[in-house]
Amino acid sequence: MYSVIVVPPRGTGSDDQIRLSAGERLAFGRSETGNGLAIAHEGVSRIAGEITAHRAFWILSNLSQGQTYVVENPEGAGEHIKVAPGRLDAPVSFEFSRVVLPAAGELLSFDVWAPRHTYRSATRPGLSGATTAQAFSLDRTKRYFAVLAALCEPRLRGAPHAPPPTVDQLVERLRHTWPAANRSSVYWNIDYLAVKLRLRPAPETAEPGPRLYGKKESLVSLALRFDLVREDDLVVLAAVPSEVAR
Incomplete structure (x- = not known):
């Protein structure tokens, strides 16, 4: 064959x-x-x-x-x-x-x-004990995931070198599913994603760490490198996400 x-x-x-x-x-x-x-x-x-x-x-x-x-x-x-x-x-x-x-x-x-790629089933019989913790825990029903999807959308739509959308562009893209979206709320979700995806320390840590420049670019790069957002996930931009940001 x-x-x-x-x-x-x-x-x-x-x-x-x-x-x-x-x-x-x-x-x-x-x-x-x-x-x-x-x-x-x-x-x-x-x-x-x-x-x-x-x-x-x-x-x-x-x-x-x-x-x-x-x-x-x-x-x-x-x-x-x-x-x-x-x-x-x-x-x-x-x-x-x-x-x-x-x-x-x-x-x-x-x-x-190369159509003969095969994948192992996630089920592994015979193994017991605690499951392996996820590297990145993302809830696709939350607003932060819609923000992350909107950040990744241009590259997932076939423009691999496109810069990340501006905050104003994000607000416009999200507004029809999130009418209350504004610059402040989108910035908040971007900051939250940077902490959640471990690009910067959490606020409660003693060491704040260096200022993170190119935050949106870093989020897009990380999300696409590890398939945290795929083209199929862009459906969240047409669905009504949860009212809870986190």
């Missing part, structure tokens, strides 16, 4: 997906090859790289002499890896990937899917 699917870039004249079984290789580049992926662009190396399929992931070799390739996770709100020129066998674990090739002032891309 195939383990990796390569989707050729648009405009190459081929809409056929290329299926690779574990251990199979696929070369790509400007040169026409009978069993490879041809990308007809003068800015792409004749032999640009090679993909090798494994069971639940794939590896990328960058065979160019001077171009760094980027592999993006389209569902990861900016998550990506860089593969330097000449790097061989760089593992890629994303289930959905976009390989981006710089080409004479343009950015060309093609997709690679």
Whole structure:
């Protein structure tokens, strides 16, 4: 059974997906090859790289002499890896990937899917005792989670480099589900999130710690890095959250 699917870039004249079984290789580049992926662009190396399929992931070799390739996770709100020129066998674990090739002032891309990802059940029979404490305890019915979702929304909507919304933009975004939202209440929830997600000490601690600059950016970065907010969670922006801020 195939383990990796390569989707050729648009405009190459081929809409056929290329299926690779574990251990199979696929070369790509400007040169026409009978069993490879041809990308007809003068800015792409004749032999640009090679993909090798494994069971639940794939590896990328960058065979160019001077171009760094980027592999993006389209569902990861900016998550990506860089593969330097000449790097061989760089593992890629994303289930959905976009390989981006710089080409004479343009950015060309093609997709690679690894649909054989499997996940272990959360149920672990035979184990007893106290359960492991959650790293980040968030209640999706509270107002602070709606604020966090609104902060992350631009990047989750497909703009991975977008700056966090301003407080005024947050107020406007939240107002139809939270009519009483204002700058003060949104600021309060941002401060609360910074404490709850351990970006700053709690007020009752003896050491207040240094002033936290870029608080919104830090919250967005942490939330997206650990999947505390996913695209599915944006539904809270269309639902009426709890009346209790915390």
